[in-house]
Amino acid sequence: MSEAVSDGERTELGDLSDLEDGQMRSFESVGEYGVVVCRVEGTLYCLEDNCSHADTPLSEGRLRGTMITCPLHGAAFDVRDGSHSGPPAWEGVRTYEVSESDGGVVIDLASDAGGDDAPPPGGPLQMR
Numbered sequence: 001m002s003e004a005v006s007d008g009e010r011t012e013l014g015d016l017s018d019l020e021d022g023q024m025r026s027f028e029s030v031g032e033y034g035v036v037v038c039r040v041e042g043t044l045y046c047l048e049d050n051c052s053h054a055d056t057p058l059s060e061g062r063l064r065g066t067m068i069t070c071p072l073h074g075a076a077f078d079v080r081d082g083s084h085s086g087p088p089a090w091e092g093v094r095t096y097e098v099s100e101s102d103g104g105v106v107i108d109l110a111s112d113a114g115g116d117d118a119p120p121p122g123g124p125l126q127m128r
Contacts, residue, residue, distance in 0.1 A: 009110040013037065016044065016105045024068070026059035031109055034059075035096065038079045040066050045079040046096040046107045052077075053089040 011030050019025055019039045026049050028034040033050035036059040049057050051070040061071040067085065069076045075089035082092040097111040 009108060011107050011109060013105040013107060016100070019044070022063060024059055024063050026057065030107070033057075035107065036068070037098070037105070037107075038063055038068060040079060044098045044100055044105060046098045047077065047079055047082050048094040048096075050093065051075055051089065052084065052091050052093050058093070 011027075013027060013030075016025065016037060016039075019037065021039050021041060024036050024038040026034055026036045028049070031048060033048050034057065035046050036049040036057075037044055037046045039045075040063075047058070047068070049059050051058055051072070053075045054070055054072040056070055056072050058068050058070055058077065061069045063069075063079070066078050066080055067076045068079055070089075073088045075087075076085040077083065077089070077093050078085070079095075082095040084090070084092045094112055097108045099106045099108075
């Protein structure tokens with residue numbers, strides 16, 4: 001887990017230049033469920049750290065390519081837009097805009113960088 005500084009919507013996550021391709025880092029104190037930041041092919045992606053199916057931290061799962069997989073039942077989500085790949089999840093997870101500069105990484109919790117499959121603000125709907 002890493003520390004973050006927030007002004008409410010925009011949250012500074014600090015320097016993540018050491019995060020290599022295929023790695024992820026969780027920030028448990030950010031947002032309602034925490035967030036997980038993943039680096040894929042040089043780009044940082046940020047999503048809510050909570051499986052929409054099993055209410056479990058996605059950061060405890062596995063990142064393969066652009067897909068992060070929940071450790072409990074294998075629900076998989078695309079880190080680029082939060083969409084799910086099918087059952088057992090019935091909806092995606094929220095994603096957030098990421099800005100990376102020499103000063104570090106900032107995410108915008110008011111944004112939803114995801115597609116139409118992401119759940120509405122306020123958290124995921126538990127389906128089973």
